[in-house]
Amino acid sequence: MTSSRPERTPQEERLYRKQRLAAALRLFARLGFDEGAGGHITARDPENAEHFWINPFGVHFGHVRVGDLLLVDAEGTVVSGTGGVNPAGFAIHSQVHAARPDVVAAAHTHSTYGRAWSTLGRRLDPLTQDACAFYEDHEVFDGFGGVVLDSEEGKRIAERLGSGKAVILRNHGLLTVGGSVQEAAWWFITMERSCQVQLLAEAAGTPVHIGPDVARATAATMGSPGMGRLNFRPLYADIIRDQPDLLDEERPVGPARHER
Secondary structure (H helix, E strand, O other): OOOOOOOOOHHHHHHHHHHHHHHHHHHHHHOOOOEOOEOEEEEEOOOOOOOEEEOOOOOOHHHOOHHHOEEEOOOOOEEEOOOOOOHHHHHHHHHHHHHOOOOOEEEEEOOHHHHHHHOOOOOOOOOOOOHHHHOOOEEEEOOOOOOOOOHHHHHHHHHHHOOOOEEEEOOOEEEEEEOOHHHHHHHHHHHHHHHHHHHHHHHHOOOOOOOHHHHHHHHHHHOOHHHHHHHHHHHHHHHHHHOHHHHOOOOOOOHHHOOO
16 A cells, blocks of 8 residues: 655655754654763665765854754765864764665763663563553663774774664663664663663662563554554654754855854
8 A cells, every 4th residue: 555645755854854854853852861962863864875964063052043954975074064073973974884884863862860880781560551662672782981082983883873762881871773763762762761661670679570481462552663653743743843943954054053
């Protein structure tokens, strides 16, 4: 059965992705996922598959507009937009996008509960319906060697991610991916909350796990791409109503606009 919605042109798809990328950054700011200049979300360009859009380095998530986003090539050169790119962000995201052609977007920030959970070096357990979205679909990267500044470390992270939707970077935080910006952003939001829930549950006692068969069946629904997009939809509608300036496509005039 064919969809009644007309297919978007590459230009329309680019704007669609950039709008949701800017919205995801605003949502992450609202949820407290930002930490100084750290953190990044990327979206693959629909025409140049080796290029991706990323938030400018040193700009608060809550200030990013569509026009502030940067287009970066496979070598890390900014080919569209004004500003710099977080070196660690490029080292990680470039390798994830290169290893996973199916991935449109990737998200990584230094969120509080994700960082706390990452210190345990464990996968999340299927304790709740929401956590089941990651059942048998995420890994742990236990090779922490400091700030990720080279492509080899990025390659190792991408290898550990494998075909999954997320990887827990030990002593670092969470990384999620998706076939759309909406998916990657929602997986990060719900994974962060699942980390919080498990930390609370284990502090209170001994949590009861959901059995493998039920967890697997629940994952088929809660972890599906459609569910990721569906859960992001009301968040997107809310943030653009509350902060419509995020959709502005006008670029800032020179780097001096943002404090270095």
